[in-house]
Amino acid sequence: MSETKDLKVKEKQEVTSAAEQTKPGLVFTPAVDIFETDNEITLLADMPGVASHDIIIDLRDNILTITGDVKPWEDSEESDVLVEFEIGKYYRQFTLSGVIDQEKLEAKLEDGVLRLVMPKAEKAMPRKITVTAY
C-alpha cells in the first residue's frame, strides 16, 4: 500500500531572459520532464491554459524552443477578489546533443501537458555488440 504525498504549492517560475517581447506580458517557465529510451527522447511539459494551436515547437541548430501562448481568461467586466497567480505565455529552450532525427518529431497536447517525442537518429541508437568466444 503506497501513500500518495500531498502536492505542495509553488510559485510560477518567471523567465528572466534577455530577449524582450514585442507585446507586453509575463513569460513563465513550464515544468518539464525529460527521459530517454533506446529509440527516442520524450519531453513532457506542463502548460495549462494553452490550446494546441497556440504551441510553437522550433528545432534548429540543435536548440529546441517551446513556446505556448495563453489567451486571457477574463472578460473586462470581471473584477478581482483574490489573485494568487498571474497568467502569461510559456517559454523554454533546451540544447540537444545532435542525436535527434529532426524530421520525425511528434507532439501531442493532452489536459494541458505537452508530450513531445523525438526519435533518435539512426547512428545514435545503442547497438549491442556481441562478443564471440574463441
Add this chain to the structure above:
Amino acid sequence: MMTRALYNLPNWNLRSPFDQLDFLKKEIDSLSGAFLRGTPFGALPGAGVFPMINLTENANVYYVRAELPGLKSEDLDIQVNGKNLTIAGERKIPSEGDSAKYHRSEREAGKFSRVIALPGEIDAGKVKAKLLNGLLTVIIPKAEEAKPKKISVR
C-alpha cells in the same frame, strides 16, 4: 509611472496605475519569502495551499480559476457547502516504463485539497465547472439576494 522609470519594466496589460504597485509588492513578498523560506517566518505563495486560484466576480457570478495540468475530470472532486467551495483531487503522473532514463523530472504528482470561502451567498444548485487544457474554471452564480440591486431615485 514611478516604478517604470526606476526599473525599466515593460507596461503589462494592467488595468489601473496601481496594478504596477501591486506587482512590486508581489515581487518584494516573493523575495523576502525566498530569504525566509524554511524558517518559521517563511511564506508560501498565496494561501500556501495547492492549487493557487484566481477568484474574480461580476454582478451575477463568481469565477474561480486554477491551473491543474495533467488532471482529468474523474480525478477531480469539486464540492460546494454553504459559502465554501472545495477543490480536491489527485494528480497522477503515469509511469513511462522501466527502460526510461530520466534527464529531468520537475513535474510533481500528488493529492491536494483546498477550501475557498466565497465572500457572498451563492446558489449552490447552479454551480458549473469545466476543465479545459488543464485549466479549471468554476462558475458560481450568486444568490439572488446577494446580487447588487439597482435603486432608482425618483
